[in-house]
Amino acid sequence: xxxxxxxALVALNRFGFGGRGGASGDLINAASDPRGFVKAELARPxxxxxxxxxxxxxxxxxxxxxxxxxxxxxAREAAKAAAPAEGGQQAPADQKxxxxxxxxxxxxxxxxxxQMAEAKPADNAAKPDAMQPNAAxxxxxxxxxxxxxxxxxxxxxxxxxxxxxxxxxxxxxxxRLVVFWSNHFCISASKxxxxxxxxxxxxxxxxxPHVLGRFADMLRAVEQHPAxxxxxxxxxxxxxxxxxxxxxxxxxxxxLAREIMELHTLGVGGGYTQEDVTSLARIITGWTxxxxxxxxxxxxxxxxxxxxxxxxxxTLLGKIYEARGLAQGEAALADIARHPSTxxxxxxxxxxxxxxxxxPPALVARLRDVFVKTDGDxxxxxxxxxxxxxxxxxxxxxxxxPYDFVVASGRLLARVxxxxxxxxxxxxxxxxxxxxxxxxxxFPDTSAxxxxxxxxxxxxxIAAQMGARLGPNxxxxxxxxxxxxxxxxxxxxxxxxxxxxxQQALALLLMSPExxxx
Numbered sequence: 001x002x003x004x005x006x007x008a009l010v011a012l013n014r015f016g017f018g019g020r021g022g023a024s025g026d027l028i029n030a031a032s033d034p035r036g037f038v039k040a041e042l043a044r045p046x047x048x049x050x051x052x053x054x055x056x057x058x059x060x061x062x063x064x065x066x067x068x069x070x071x072x073x074x075a076r077e078a079a080k081a082a083a084p085a086e087g088g089q090q091a092p093a094d095q096k097x098x099x100x101x102x103x104x105x106x107x108x109x110x111x112x113x114x115q116m117a118e119a120k121p122a123d124n125a126a127k128p129d130a131m132q133p134n135a136a137x138x139x140x141x142x143x144x145x146x147x148x149x150x151x152x153x154x155x156x157x158x159x160x161x162x163x164x165x166x167x168x169x170x171x172x173x174x175x176r177l178v179v180f181w182s183n184h185f186c187i188s189a190s191k192x193x194x195x196x197x198x199x200x201x202x203x204x205x206x207x208x209p210h211v212l213g214r215f216a217d218m219l220r221a222v223e224q225h226p227a228x229x230x231x232x233x234x235x236x237x238x239x240x241x242x243x244x245x246x247x248x249x250x251x252x253x254x255x256l257a258r259e260i261m262e263l264h265t266l267g268v269g270g271g272y273t274q275e276d277v278t279s280l281a282r283i284i285t286g287w288t289x290x291x292x293x294x295x296x297x298x299x300x301x302x303x304x305x306x307x308x309x310x311x312x313x314x315t316l317l318g319k320i321y322e323a324r325g326l327a328q329g330e331a332a333l334a335d336i337a338r339h340p341s342t343x344x345x346x347x348x349x350x351x352x353x354x355x356x357x358x359x360p361p362a363l364v365a366r367l368r369d370v371f372v373k374t375d376g377d378x379x380x381x382x383x384x385x386x387x388x389x390x391x392x393x394x395x396x397x398x399x400x401x402p403y404d405f406v407v408a409s410g411r412l413l414a415r416v417x418x419x420x421x422x423x424x425x426x427x428x429x430x431x432x433x434x435x436x437x438x439x440x441x442x443f444p445d446t447s448a449x450x451x452x453x454x455x456x457x458x459x460x461x462i463a464a465q466m467g468a469r470l471g472p473n474x475x476x477x478x479x480x481x482x483x484x485x486x487x488x489x490x491x492x493x494x495x496x497x498x499x500x501x502x503q504q505a506l507a508l509l510l511m512s513p514e515x516x517x518x
Contacts, residue, residue, distance in 0.1 A: 004031040005487035010392055011038050013518040014354060016172030018408035021482050026170065031485075038386050041174045042379055045212045048174045050204050052161040056154070058201045058226055062300015064150045065197050066292040151197045155189065158200020159420040159434055166407045167416050177211045177382060178203065179403065180353050182435075185222040185264060186442040187231040189435045194230050199435035202227035215346065215376030216337035220330060223260060224302045226289035232256040232440065239285040239310025252310075257281035259440045265336045267345030276317055282310040283321060284329045343371045347381070349445070354385060356394050357446045363390040396517045399447040402430035404518065405459065409510055412483055413470060426462055430455065463510035464503075471503030479506070484514045 008030035012019045015038045019026040030037040041047060056064070166175045182203045189199040206225040210218035222228055229235055237253035238245035245251060257280035261272045286309030290297040297303040304326040313322045319335065321328050336342060347368045351359035370384045371377075385391055400408065406426050410417060417423060427434050437443050444450070476496050480488050492512045499505035509515065 004034075005485045007031065007034040007392060008037075009484050009487040009514070010034065010396065012171065013396055013408075013514075014391065015386065016169075016176060017166055017404060018172075018411055018515065019483050020167075020411045020414060021479055022414040024170075024414075024482070027482060027485055030171070034392070035386055038171055038173050039383060041169070041171055042212060042382055042386075044174075045379075047169075048178065048208050048211050050161055050165055050208055052157075052164075054157055055161060055200070055204065058198055058205060059298045059300040061154060061197045061201055062194065062226065062289070063292075063298075064154070065193055066299055068150050069193070151193050154197045155199065156420050156424075158204075159424060160417060162200065162203070162434075163407065163410075163417045163420055163423055167410050173382070173386075174211060176354075177378075178208055180350070181211055181218065182207050183437070183442040183445070184349065185218070185228070186437050186440065187227050187435070188437055188439075190433075191231050195227060198227035198230070203435070210378070212379040212382070213377075215342075215371070215378055216334050218378070219264065219337050220333050222264070223256065223284070223333060224287060226300060226302055229256065229287060229289055229302070232259055234284060235288040237281060237285050238308045239282060241312070242285065242308050242310055244305070244308040245310075252278065252281045252285065254278060254281040256287075257284060260333075260336070263441055265345065266339060266341040270339070270341035270345060272317060279314045279316045280332060283314050283316065283332050285310045286326070287329060337376060338372075340372070343368050343376075347371050350381070350385070353445050355391050355398075357398065357448075360390045360394070363388055396513070397447065398518050399450045400516055400518050401443065401445075401450055402427055402432035402455075402459075403434070405430070405516065406462075408515060409463075409466065412479055412510075412515070413466070413474070429462070430458055459516070460507070460511055463507040466510060467503040467505075467507035471501065471506040474502065474506055476502060476505035476509045479509060480514070483509075488512075488514055 005027065008027050011030040011034040012026060019030075166172060169175055185207065187195055187199060187202055189196040202225055206221040206228070207218065210221060232255040233253045234256040236250075237256070238248065238250045240246075240251045254277055258277050260280065261270065261277060262268055266272055286305040286307075288296075288303060288305050288308065290299050290301050290303050292299050296305055306325065309325065311323055313320050314328070314332075315321075316332055317335070317339070321332055324331070344364075348359055348364050351364050351367060355363065366388070367381060367384055370381055374380045406423055410423070424434055432443055476499070477493075480493065480496060484492075492509075492514055495508050495512070496505045499508055
């Protein structure tokens with residue numbers, strides 16, 4: 001039984017988010033057939049998709065942002081009009097306490113080739129203060145009513161849907177796959193209002209439908225999604241010889257092209273040059289999204305702007321791509337997805353995430369062959385990982401990321417979140433704010449990144465708070481049976497038994513290797 005429990009612990013921790021408390025029976029179910037328990041989720045492809053009441057599409061959310069920005073602008077103008085003409089000099093707008101943040105939140109629309117919209121970065125809270133009347137205004141003057149901040153409301157709704165799914169699923173393997181690919185093809189919600197409201201929709205639309213599909217399809221969906229185009233500024237990129245480029249005397253923005261090659265596919269040292277980056281940037285000019293005026297399409301939707309596209313054939317990685325408009329870029333992405341360097345880069349990162357910081361070379365080689373032979377079939381790749389002996393024999397030494405930790409804790413405590421606030425606050429505190437990495441390379445995926453003393457101290461603080469709040473009504477030894485049973489180490493069991501209180505025992509359980517390692 002001990003061997004089965006150990007394999008069950010690997011199944012739940014390495015491939016999922018850990019066992020659920022209550023009467024779930026996850027550890028028992030996993031112990032009966034550990035590999036089958038994990039692979040069962042791969043047979044339910046629709047289970048990866050995420051739908052919840054109130055979650056909207058990217059175009060709908062884009063239009064909501066544009067409408068919200070208009071409302072904020074109108075409210076600001078109304079407040080300005082309400083200020084008295086006499087009775088003291090009016091303070092500049094950027095010095096008014098109530099307006100200062102609103103000006104940062106009121107993203108301005110910049111029309112690229114007359115159509116494209118951008119937004120200035122919003123603060124992390126994205127919640128405008130109520131506008132204050134001028135200090136010299138008579139008592140009867142009232143501040144203009146503020147529009148509802150649809151941006152923050154949407155972000156929280158998307159976060160809650162994701163957290164609830166991760167908390168409720170039986171194993172969590174497909175949700176872990178979503179987290180992996182979402183971090184690989186990351187955007188940052190801190191980029192601005194559009195990025196913040198689109199962060200969840202980006203994952204739902206570009207990542208989830210392809211987690212068990214083909215890598216090439218996910219790649220195209222990601223690079224054509226308005227959230228990625230906005231995050232890496234491709235709506236600003238104009239072909240120098242295009243009509244828009246000649247009229248506006250503006251040129252290429254290589255951000256998206258560079259990250260496609262360096263971070264999304266080939267990897268550093270993958271055989272591309274700066275000339276290839278520039279060529280790809282030319283090829284994907286015109287990939288943008290419709291702005292608030294909707295002259296190219298539904299506001300907030302992906303569009304190909306012919307007027308911004310660099311004309312003519314382009315040479316990329318030694319191959320000539322003829323001038324075929326949108327199809328030119330799609331053909332280039334399809335070839336990059338099948339490049340040998342892409343297979344090596346993706347598989348190495350995949351094995352590092354699930355197995356060990358130093359990926360076993362033999363396992364990487366076998367999965368690379370699987371990736372190439374199946375044309376990037378990600379379901380087959382995931383299955384091959386679960387079928388490998390290395391994935392089960394490697395010790396559970398990888399430190400859980402902050403997201404993994406807070407979700408695993410919620411599962412163990414059988415706490416289905418009804419509000420995302422506590423989770424979001426803890427993720428911010430632990431250095432992994434949801435959908436908000438510091439750069440396009442995403443959050444780190446090694447133990448060293450998350451096992452630093454300061455980070456562990458913060459985890460202990462959070463565990464102590466959970467223990468103080470929930471400990472009196474919970475028996476931590478019972479929870480240890482749910483999470484590990486007889487696979488739990490003697491040291492962990494003795495440590496919990498010696499705790500001075502249930503509150504302390506629960507905090508110690510949450511900080512144990514059985515909860516911190518995967």
